[in-house]
Amino acid sequence: MSYQADITVVGAGVMGLAIASQVTNESREVYVLEKNRTFGQEASSRNSEVIHAGIYYPEDSLKAKMCLEGNVLLYDLCQKHDINCRRTGKIIVASNDTETEELEKLYNRGKNNGVELRMLSQKEMKQLEPNMRGVRALLSPSTGILDSQALIRYFLDKARSNGAQIAYETKVIGIDKIPDGYRVNVEDSQGNFSFTTKVLINCAGLNSDKVAGMAGIDVDEASYRLRFCKGEYYSVNNRKSGLLNRLIYPVPTTIGLGAHVCFDVSGRMRIGPLYYYVDEVDYKIDDSRKKALCQSAIMAALPFIEPHDLEPEMAGVKASPQGKDEGFRDFIINHECNMALPGFINLIGIDSPGLTSAPAIAKYVGTLVDETLRNY
Numbered sequence: 301m302s303y304q305a306d307i308t309v310v311g312a313g314v315m316g317l318a319i320a321s322q323v324t325n326e327s328r329e330v331y332v333l334e335k336n337r338t339f340g341q342e343a344s345s346r347n348s349e350v351i352h353a354g355i356y357y358p359e360d361s362l363k364a365k366m367c368l369e370g371n372v373l374l375y376d377l378c379q380k381h382d383i384n385c386r387r388t389g390k391i392i393v394a395s396n397d398t399e400t401e402e403l404e405k406l407y408n409r410g411k412n413n414g415v416e417l418r419m420l421s422q423k424e425m426k427q428l429e430p431n432m433r434g435v436r437a438l439l440s441p442s443t444g445i446l447d448s449q450a451l452i453r454y455f456l457d458k459a460r461s462n463g464a465q466i467a468y469e470t471k472v473i474g475i476d477k478i479p480d481g482y483r484v485n486v487e488d489s490q491g492n493f494s495f496t497t498k499v500l501i502n503c504a505g506l507n508s509d510k511v512a513g514m515a516g517i518d519v520d521e522a523s524y525r526l527r528f529c530k531g532e533y534y535s536v537n538n539r540k541s542g543l544l545n546r547l548i549y550p551v552p553t554t555i556g557l558g559a560h561v562c563f564d565v566s567g568r569m570r571i572g573p574l575y576y577y578v579d580e581v582d583y584k585i586d587d588s589r590k591k592a593l594c595q596s597a598i599m600a601a602l603p604f605i606e607p608h609d610l611e612p613e614m615a616g617v618k619a620s621p622q623g624k625d626e627g628f629r630d631f632i633i634n635h636e637c638n639m640a641l642p643g644f645i646n647l648i649g650i651d652s653p654g655l656t657s658a659p660a661i662a663k664y665v666g667t668l669v670d671e672t673l674r675n676y
């Protein structure tokens with residue numbers, strides 16, 4: 301590894317690799333540093349693999365903008381590069397009058413954001429999903445699913461073929477501001493070393509607040525402090541997988557979109573995640589939470605699924621800037637010039653719909669990097 305980089309990306313999840321693939325060219329020396337043994341081992345491979353439409357997020361939020369743009373870019377990219385994806389469509393279902401009121405608000409919000417949506421009559425609900433129960437439902441035709449591993453692999457290959465170097469088992473442990481950029485201190489299997497970089501992009505997922513703190517940012521003052529939200533997925537007995545045709549979601553709760561029905565690209569059905577806050581990150585499945593999942597809003601719509609149809613499958617943890625009982629928090633994507641850290645770009649709290657938004661965020665960060673290097 302050379303000791304002077306142009307651009308360094310911390311983290312080889314979908315975000316770090318999408319950005320690396322965007323910003324690398326023959327005239328730039330680009331490194332991606334990843335603490336794990338390989339790429340995409342954290343949130344990027346432990347999620348619902350849903351290509352979201354952009355329904356839930358406030359108008360003008362980064363989440364709304366990046367998700368809508370990302371949705372279009374992703375379908376296009378999957379088609380061009382042979383990445384398995386399916387425009388399954390999704391139904392959000394209300395099971396009582398209170399949820400119906402919320403569903404109508406959601407319809408208006410999604411429409412304002414420019415998402416194609418349609419309220420369904422009871423007759424249409426029965427035609428589209430004969431096994432689903434509910435009093436009212438909303439159809440989002442542009443929601444779909446993709447093979448997230450194939451997407452991450454695509455960004456990795458593109459970053460590499462553009463010239464980026466990926467260093468695994470290389471953990472960023474310190475950052476010092478120097479006149480021409482940053483000194484990055486890292487730990488790898490050989491010990492500790494440091495190098496300098498003009499631009500530093502923090503895509504460290506669950507650790508992105510800590511990496512921001514290493515550069516001297518007060519994470520509480522900046523409202524960058526992350527909480528860990530864990531959720532578990534259960535696979536549904538194969539005999540029942542064919543009883544639904546689309547992704548089915550409840551009317552959302554305060555943290556996350558609510559446990560929902562999703563499929564992988566091979567058609568295997570899963571239900572989850574029901575989020576709860578944790579202090580430490582681990583991916584063990586806490587079986588005692590199955591009961592809460594079986595009583596969650598989505599199950600009212602799926603009377604054909606019984607507890608013994610559900611087998612624990614996997615857990616995911618999201619990096620959420622939103623504390624318990626707090627309202628909406630947007631993606632944090634900041635070039636930290638105002639904190640006297642020019643060339644330091646933070647991506648913090650990239651929770652859902654981060655996978656969908658990855659190609660749009662990469663384009664956006666690409667423009668920030670071009671500006672920075674132009675003024676260098």
Ligand SMILES: Cc1cc2nc3c(=O)[nH]c(=O)nc-3n(C[C@H](O)[C@H](O)[C@H](O)COP(=O)(O)OP(=O)(O)OC[C@H]3O[C@@H](n4cnc5c(N)ncnc54)[C@H](O)[C@@H]3O)c2cc1C
Nearest residue numbers: 311313315335342344347348350472505616653654655656
């Ligand atoms: C349960 C769950 C379900 C979701 N469902 C969806 C969905 O259906 N659709 C959707 O659009 N989005 C979804 N998301 C969101 C999406 O998965 C994330 O937004 C996205 O994966 C974030 O990617 P990332 O690269 O920022 O983070 P990560 O994939 O977590 O990658 C961060 C990387 O940084 C590395 N790292 C951390 N610290 C350091 C360090 N100090 N030095 C070096 N490397 C470091 C980590 O090892 C990791 O590899 C979901 C998320 C979760 C958790």
